[in-house]
Amino acid sequence: MRFGILGSLAIHTDDGVPVDPGGPRPRALLTLLLLDAGRPVPVRRLIDGVYGDEPPAGAAGALQSQISRLRRRLAPHAQIEGTPVGYRVVTPPESVDSHTFERLCAEGRAALTAGDPARAAARLREALDLWRGPALPDLPGAPAEAARLTELRLAAVQDRIEADLALGGGPDLVPELRAMPSAHPLSERLYGQLMRALHTAGRPAEALTVYEEARRTLAEQLGTDPSPELSGMHQELLRGRAAPPRRARLPAQLTRFVGRAAELARIATEFEGSRLVTLTGPGGTGKTRLAIEAAGTGGTGADVCFVELAPLTDGTQIPYAVLTALGVRDGFRGAAGDITDRLLTALEHREVLLVLDNCEHLVEDAARTAALLLGACPGVSVLATSREALGITGEVLVPVPPLPPEPAVRLFVDRARAVRPGFEGHARVADICAALDGLPLAIELAAARLRTLDPDELADRLDDRFRLLSRGDRSKAPRHRTLRAVVEWSWELLDDDERELARRLTVFNGGATLDAVEAVCGVPRPEELLASLVEKSFLEFPAYPDPPAHPGALPAARAEGRYRMLETIRAFAAEELTGGDRLRDAHAGYFLELAERAEPHLRTGGQLPWLARLTAEQGNLGAAQRHLTRTDPGVALRLMAALTWFRRLRGLHGEQLPQARALLAAVGDEPPEGLAEEYALCAMNTIAGREDDPAEPDRIARVTAVMESLDHALRLPFTVVEWSLACGPRLGAAGRARVQVGTEPWGLALLDMGVGYQELFAGRAADAEAAFTRSLAGFRATGDRWGMANCLDALGGFAGRHGEYARALRLLDEGLAHVRELEAPEETADLLRTRATVLLHRGDAEEAARHFTRSAALARTAGAGDKVASALRGLGDVARLSGDTARARVRYEKALQRCAANWFSVGETVRILVGLGRTAAAEGDAQAAGDRLAQARALALDSPDVLALADVADALAALAPDPERAAGLLGAATGLRGAPSPGDLDVVRTERDVRARLVPEAYDRAFERGRRLKSAAVGER
Structure with missing residues (x-):
C-alpha cells in the first residue's frame, strides 16, 4: 500500500486502486500514524492531534472507535496494531511519500556535498515531484510538523537550484529565482543564487541590483547587513569576475552513513549559539565520519574546509595545513608571524566552517590556532574532533559514544553486505556488536570478516579481538586500519601514571565508583588521574547500568556515578597488567564487604538505594564470585549467601544458577565449618525445577538435610523463604521455621x-486472611516493600473472591507501587496477574488481557516459567469467557507447555486442565471435557493444595447433568476453600444455572452435604 500526505491524504493499494480512509477525523488519525510509520504513536499525541484542545469525554474510548473504523477501511492491505503506549500503522516508512521525500533530500544533499551535482539534481527533483499540495492539510492540529516539512521543501528547492547552477544552468533558472525572494525575503541563499544565475545569463547589472534589494530588505526587516558571503559575491561582481558557487571541501564517503541522528541534531543546535563544537570520544567511535556528515548538511550556512591533522607531527604545521585546505598555496615562506598573518588575511572576511580533524596529539597547538581564528575572524566556526577537549572558553562538547544496539546492528548488516551479498542479519549479530562495545570501527572490521567466517564463528572468536580484527582498509592511515592500532594511538597519549591506573582498572567488570577505585587499586586520592583518563576518552563518566534488554523488563535502577572502561580498551590495557592476582583478591574482598553490608538493608525501608547500588555492581559481584570460587570457596559461599535475597528481588535466579553449581562442585558434599546456612543457600540456588535433571532430587535432599539440622535462629532469615520456594512446603516444619526465623520483626x-x-492451602480462608493481615502489619513496621507486596497480593485475592472488586484493586495497586519501586519482576508479574483476574471477574476483559500479557512478559525476563504459564492461562480465561474458544484452547495449551516440573507446578497444571475442560464443554465436546477434568481431578487429589481441587469441583459442577450432584460439588468447592467465591464469574454462572434447576431446599441440602464431604464429594463418580 502507498500513502501520500504531501498534499491531501491519498491511499492506493499496490495495484493502484484508491482507498477512502473516511472523514476528517480518520484522515487526521491516519496522517498522525503515517508521520511515524512503523513506530508506535502515544495515545495522548493521537488524541491531541485528532481532537485538538477540546477532546470529548471518554477521549480514549472515542479514539479506540476511530481506530477500529480505520482498521476496517484499510483491511486487508494494511494493519494498525495496538502497543503498550499507543498505536502504530504496520507499513514501512518508504511506503509514505514524506519519508521517501526526506530520504531523497538527504541523498541529494550528500551528492551535492560530494561534488556530484548531476546525481544531486536527479534525486532532488524526484523528491520534489512527490508534493501534490501543502503539507498535512488533513492534520490541522500539527502546525509544527507541517512547517518542518515545508522548510525541508524550500531547502530541497534551493539545493536543486545549487546543483543546476553547478551543472551550468543560469538563464533558465532566472524566472524561477525571480519569483522566490518575494515569498522568502530574508533568504540570503536565494538572493545569492539569483545573482549567480543572472551573471551566468550575461546580466551582471541586474545581479548588482538584486544585491541592493537584498541589502535594503535585510536592513529594513532585521536591521542587519548582508553576510560576508553575499558581500563577497557582490565584490566579485563589481570586479567583473564570476561569482563562484559555494563548495564544501569534504572527503567523499564510499559507504552509507548509519545512525547518529541525535548527535547530528545536537551539533546543528549547538552551532546556533556557539562557534566552536568539539566531538569527543574514544578511538573508533566515528568522530571523523560524524563531523563530515554534520558539515556536509550545511548546518552553519558557511563554506566548509576540512583539515586533517593526524599526519602532522608538529603543532607549528597546523596553520600551513589550514591554508592548504583553504586552497591558499602561496605565501608559505617566512617567519611564524608571517604565516599567522597570511592565515588571518585568508579568513578575516570569509564565512567558513573549519573541520579540524584528529586534534588529540597536538591538542594544545590546535587549541591555540582555533582560539586565534575564532577571536580574529567573526565569520569562522570550528568543528573539531578529538579524544579530549580543546579547553577553550566557549567550547561546546558533543560526546560521541558507541552506537546503541539497533544502529550498531544496522551498521554491521550494511557493511557485511559488501563482502557477503544478500546478507540479511543473524541471531548472533547483536551479540557481536555488544561484545565490540558498539564501536563503529570495530563493527566494520568485524563485518568484513564475514568474507571468510560465518557469524557464529566470528562471535565465538571475539575473545581474541585484536588478532581477529587485524585486517583493515589499506587506504586508511595505519592507526585506523586495525582495532589494536586505534587503541594503541590512545594509549601512547597517556603518561606513565595514567597508564598504570588504567591497567589496574581492568580488574573491574562493569565500571567502578571512586571509593572502589581507591580501595582496590591502591592509588590514594585518584580523582585527578581518573579525571584525566575521562578527558582523554579512556574512561566514561558517569556510567549507569544498561537499559533492559528484553521487552517487558523493568529498567535497572540508577546508582551513583561510575567510571567505566569500554571492553575493547579494557582488553588492551589488561594485556599489560602485572600483579593481577593481588588486585583480584582486593577486588573480591571489597565487593564481599559491600554485599554483606547491604544485605540487612534489603529487608528494611532503606532497601531501594542498596538495591540500586548492588544492581550497578552486578558485573563486579559476578567477577568476585567467580574469583573466590576458584581461590577460596568458603568465602565464596558467604558472598553468594549475601547476594541471594538481592537476586531473588531482582529476578536473577537464572543468572545465579551456573555460579551456584560451580561453587557447590568446588565446596564438595559437606558444608564447611560454620557455613552450613550459606552452604544450604548455595544448594538451593542450584535447583532449577527440572524433572528431566537426574541430579535434582539429590540437590533437594542435600538442602533438606542441612536445613533440618539447623535448630537455631539463622543469620539470614530469608533462607526459610528460599527453602520453601526451592523444595516446597514441608509438613510439620512450622516449629522449626519458628526457631529459624528468629525474633526480629x-x-x-x-x-x-x-x-x-x-x-x-489447607482451606481455612478466614485464618489465612487473618495471618496475612498480621504479616502485613509486621512488614509495614519494618518498611520492607517485598513483604508488604506479597501480603497485599494475597489480601487482594481474598477481596476479589469475595466480590469486593474496588477494595481488591486498591490493595493490589498499593502492592504494585511497592514492587515497582523494588523493580522486582517476579512479584510484579504476580500482582499484575492477580489484578488481571479481578478485572476479568469484574467484566473488564480487555484491560485484564493487557495485564496478563504484561505479567507474562515480566515472568519471562525472570525465567519464571510457571508464572508465564499462569499468565497464559489467564489469557485463556479471557478468551473463553469472551466466547473465543479457539483462542482459549491455544492459550491453555501454550500454558501447559510452560509449566515447570517443580512442587508448585501441580496446582497450575490442574487449573490449566480445568480451563481446557471448560473450553471443550463450551464447544460441545463432552467427551474431551470429561477427559480433561478427570486428569485435573487425579492431579488435584494427590496435591496438598486444596484450592486446586476446589477449582476442579467448580468445573465438574458446571458439567454435571444431575443438578443435585452439581450443587454438592459447589458445596465441596466452598468447603475446600473455606469460604464462598461470589467474585468468580465461573462460580457465579454455575450456581445460577444449578439453582434454576432445583428448588431452594433441595439445592441447600445438596450444597451442605458437599461442603461437609469436601474431597470425598469431588472424588465421587
Whole structure:
C-alpha cells in the first residue's frame, strides 16, 4: 500500500486502486500514524492531534472507535496494531511519500556535498515531484510538523537550484529565482543564487541590483547587513569576475552513513549559539565520519574546509595545513608571524566552517590556532574532533559514544553486505556488536570478516579481538586500519601514571565508583588521574547500568556515578597488567564487604538505594564470585549467601544458577565449618525445577538435610523463604521455621506470611486472611516493600473472591507501587496477574488481557516459567469467557507447555486442565471435557493444595447433568476453600444455572452435604 500526505491524504493499494480512509477525523488519525510509520504513536499525541484542545469525554474510548473504523477501511492491505503506549500503522516508512521525500533530500544533499551535482539534481527533483499540495492539510492540529516539512521543501528547492547552477544552468533558472525572494525575503541563499544565475545569463547589472534589494530588505526587516558571503559575491561582481558557487571541501564517503541522528541534531543546535563544537570520544567511535556528515548538511550556512591533522607531527604545521585546505598555496615562506598573518588575511572576511580533524596529539597547538581564528575572524566556526577537549572558553562538547544496539546492528548488516551479498542479519549479530562495545570501527572490521567466517564463528572468536580484527582498509592511515592500532594511538597519549591506573582498572567488570577505585587499586586520592583518563576518552563518566534488554523488563535502577572502561580498551590495557592476582583478591574482598553490608538493608525501608547500588555492581559481584570460587570457596559461599535475597528481588535466579553449581562442585558434599546456612543457600540456588535433571532430587535432599539440622535462629532469615520456594512446603516444619526465623520483626512477619499460605492451602480462608493481615502489619513496621507486596497480593485475592472488586484493586495497586519501586519482576508479574483476574471477574476483559500479557512478559525476563504459564492461562480465561474458544484452547495449551516440573507446578497444571475442560464443554465436546477434568481431578487429589481441587469441583459442577450432584460439588468447592467465591464469574454462572434447576431446599441440602464431604464429594463418580 502507498500513502501520500504531501498534499491531501491519498491511499492506493499496490495495484493502484484508491482507498477512502473516511472523514476528517480518520484522515487526521491516519496522517498522525503515517508521520511515524512503523513506530508506535502515544495515545495522548493521537488524541491531541485528532481532537485538538477540546477532546470529548471518554477521549480514549472515542479514539479506540476511530481506530477500529480505520482498521476496517484499510483491511486487508494494511494493519494498525495496538502497543503498550499507543498505536502504530504496520507499513514501512518508504511506503509514505514524506519519508521517501526526506530520504531523497538527504541523498541529494550528500551528492551535492560530494561534488556530484548531476546525481544531486536527479534525486532532488524526484523528491520534489512527490508534493501534490501543502503539507498535512488533513492534520490541522500539527502546525509544527507541517512547517518542518515545508522548510525541508524550500531547502530541497534551493539545493536543486545549487546543483543546476553547478551543472551550468543560469538563464533558465532566472524566472524561477525571480519569483522566490518575494515569498522568502530574508533568504540570503536565494538572493545569492539569483545573482549567480543572472551573471551566468550575461546580466551582471541586474545581479548588482538584486544585491541592493537584498541589502535594503535585510536592513529594513532585521536591521542587519548582508553576510560576508553575499558581500563577497557582490565584490566579485563589481570586479567583473564570476561569482563562484559555494563548495564544501569534504572527503567523499564510499559507504552509507548509519545512525547518529541525535548527535547530528545536537551539533546543528549547538552551532546556533556557539562557534566552536568539539566531538569527543574514544578511538573508533566515528568522530571523523560524524563531523563530515554534520558539515556536509550545511548546518552553519558557511563554506566548509576540512583539515586533517593526524599526519602532522608538529603543532607549528597546523596553520600551513589550514591554508592548504583553504586552497591558499602561496605565501608559505617566512617567519611564524608571517604565516599567522597570511592565515588571518585568508579568513578575516570569509564565512567558513573549519573541520579540524584528529586534534588529540597536538591538542594544545590546535587549541591555540582555533582560539586565534575564532577571536580574529567573526565569520569562522570550528568543528573539531578529538579524544579530549580543546579547553577553550566557549567550547561546546558533543560526546560521541558507541552506537546503541539497533544502529550498531544496522551498521554491521550494511557493511557485511559488501563482502557477503544478500546478507540479511543473524541471531548472533547483536551479540557481536555488544561484545565490540558498539564501536563503529570495530563493527566494520568485524563485518568484513564475514568474507571468510560465518557469524557464529566470528562471535565465538571475539575473545581474541585484536588478532581477529587485524585486517583493515589499506587506504586508511595505519592507526585506523586495525582495532589494536586505534587503541594503541590512545594509549601512547597517556603518561606513565595514567597508564598504570588504567591497567589496574581492568580488574573491574562493569565500571567502578571512586571509593572502589581507591580501595582496590591502591592509588590514594585518584580523582585527578581518573579525571584525566575521562578527558582523554579512556574512561566514561558517569556510567549507569544498561537499559533492559528484553521487552517487558523493568529498567535497572540508577546508582551513583561510575567510571567505566569500554571492553575493547579494557582488553588492551589488561594485556599489560602485572600483579593481577593481588588486585583480584582486593577486588573480591571489597565487593564481599559491600554485599554483606547491604544485605540487612534489603529487608528494611532503606532497601531501594542498596538495591540500586548492588544492581550497578552486578558485573563486579559476578567477577568476585567467580574469583573466590576458584581461590577460596568458603568465602565464596558467604558472598553468594549475601547476594541471594538481592537476586531473588531482582529476578536473577537464572543468572545465579551456573555460579551456584560451580561453587557447590568446588565446596564438595559437606558444608564447611560454620557455613552450613550459606552452604544450604548455595544448594538451593542450584535447583532449577527440572524433572528431566537426574541430579535434582539429590540437590533437594542435600538442602533438606542441612536445613533440618539447623535448630537455631539463622543469620539470614530469608533462607526459610528460599527453602520453601526451592523444595516446597514441608509438613510439620512450622516449629522449626519458628526457631529459624528468629525474633526480629522481619522474621516474625515472615512467619505470619508462611502461616497464611499454609492456612490458605489447607482451606481455612478466614485464618489465612487473618495471618496475612498480621504479616502485613509486621512488614509495614519494618518498611520492607517485598513483604508488604506479597501480603497485599494475597489480601487482594481474598477481596476479589469475595466480590469486593474496588477494595481488591486498591490493595493490589498499593502492592504494585511497592514492587515497582523494588523493580522486582517476579512479584510484579504476580500482582499484575492477580489484578488481571479481578478485572476479568469484574467484566473488564480487555484491560485484564493487557495485564496478563504484561505479567507474562515480566515472568519471562525472570525465567519464571510457571508464572508465564499462569499468565497464559489467564489469557485463556479471557478468551473463553469472551466466547473465543479457539483462542482459549491455544492459550491453555501454550500454558501447559510452560509449566515447570517443580512442587508448585501441580496446582497450575490442574487449573490449566480445568480451563481446557471448560473450553471443550463450551464447544460441545463432552467427551474431551470429561477427559480433561478427570486428569485435573487425579492431579488435584494427590496435591496438598486444596484450592486446586476446589477449582476442579467448580468445573465438574458446571458439567454435571444431575443438578443435585452439581450443587454438592459447589458445596465441596466452598468447603475446600473455606469460604464462598461470589467474585468468580465461573462460580457465579454455575450456581445460577444449578439453582434454576432445583428448588431452594433441595439445592441447600445438596450444597451442605458437599461442603461437609469436601474431597470425598469431588472424588465421587
